[in-house]
């Protein structure tokens with residue numbers, strides 16, 4: 001088989017980062033091609049991919065989505081009328097054309113390939129070879145993780161000579177005094193799958209994710225909830241249960257995503273107004289796992305103390321239990337009220353604002369919110385009758401008179417420590433540098449991996465949409481403007497829908 005190197009194609013273009021124009025290169029990275037063989041009729045088996053000698057250790061510096069292109073695959077996009085009509089397909093090392101994730105999964109399984117399905121993507125917008133490059137940085141660091149991440153995380157400052165403050169880079173969370181995370185096998189449920197957990201209906205772990213949805217009665221139970229070929233397209237508010245050390249499946253099964261090493265090339269960079277931020281150096285497909293938010297886990301009391309002493313900008317609450325319970329309460333209250341009203345009307349903007357106030361979750365107190373509070377879920381259409389003043393009143397009376405606060409699930413864990421909090425101020429990973437945006441390109445998902453104790457989910461970031469190389473990665477902090485009296489924080493996210501204030 002012939003090896004050839006394609007030349008680097010330079011598509012130099014200026015990119016706007018917060019009102020400053022940086023000279024930035026989007027390069028078409030070189031592709032060492034092992035061209036697929038010409039197709040001859042055959043039944044696929046291991047020899048179809050064996051000759052391409054895929055070795056994960058050789059992929060450290062290759063963009064995740066470009067890996068197959070270095071080991072015998074080709075990726076083609078046909079020109080349709082507009083991007084929507086174009087079709088992307090892969091040519092396998094043995095010359096077959098594959099157009100869907102399902103068929104690619106089947107191919108990888110049949111040929112016993114060591115490649116994983118998340119190295120493939122069929123979206124025509126995504127360019128696996130796009131690579132972002134800053135031409136003339138003033139300061140540059142090779143790897144802020146100092147070798148702890150699978151891929152180095154570079155750091156550039158194109159604004160001034162400053163370097164980021166030194167922190168202890170860690171890749172797994174650390175329970176601090178007073179916090180006990182029980183990760184013993186006896187406390188985990190696992191599966192017996194031998195099919196890479198492809199059949200969700202037979203995998204006990206997938207079923208935990210799917211059944212968990214019934215914790216919110218109004219939530220439409222999606223039998224396909226959770227990952228789809230290792231991508232997550234929609235937040236599962238009731239949490240995802242990944243396969244774990246007690247499962248019989250392989251460590252690369254389809255239900256193990258956030259427990260894998262970070263697999264995308266990220267860069268820490270100095271922004272003009274938000275301190276440091278993170279960008280991706282290659283195109284990222286929608287639904288891709290980026291990394292977790294990692295730091296020290298503190299009790300509520302310790303977090304409050306440390307927040308007061310050293311600042312609270314890196315504190316993120318593990319409030320999964322409270323938010324799910326809030327959604328459930330809201331549903332039950334709505335259901336009660338809906339019985340009183342026969343004819344729902346369309347809700348006005350004014351009353352929607354009132355509703356938003358009524359249903360606002362526990363004040364964020366300026367801490368980052370790690371659990372998605374799905375307003376649509378809570379504000380289901382039974383709220384429409386709040387249109388009349390009478391009912392606003394009724395709602396409040398109902399809340400006071402009829403609603404007996406039930407004990408939270410947290411109570412049954414016997415923990416008097418309140419909501420635990422991640423503090424990434426002095427120890428943390430790249431997740432601590434993600435800035436806030438009013439139109440973020442990342443969303444957060446709570447995932448249970450090493451423990452199924454609901455107090456300790458892994459706070460994981462996934463891409464909300466396709467993200468082109470060079471884009472800053474951001475999420476929504478869920479701060480509430482006015483939640484800290486006297487504290488005002490201007491938002492510089494620069495999005496068209498920016499609310500101008502964070503706090």
Ligand SMILES: C[S@@+](CC[C@H](N)C(=O)[O-])C[C@H]1O[C@@H](n2cnc3c(N)ncnc32)[C@H](O)[C@@H]1O
Pocket residue numbers: 273274275276277313314432433434435436437490491492493502
């Ligand atoms: C979790 S840290 C993010 C990383 C931070 N930029 C750094 O340099 O380490 C949160 C802090 O970043 C800044 N920040 C994040 N998003 C921002 C935004 N949209 N506008 C203004 N400041 C922002 C604020 O100072 C906030 O307290």
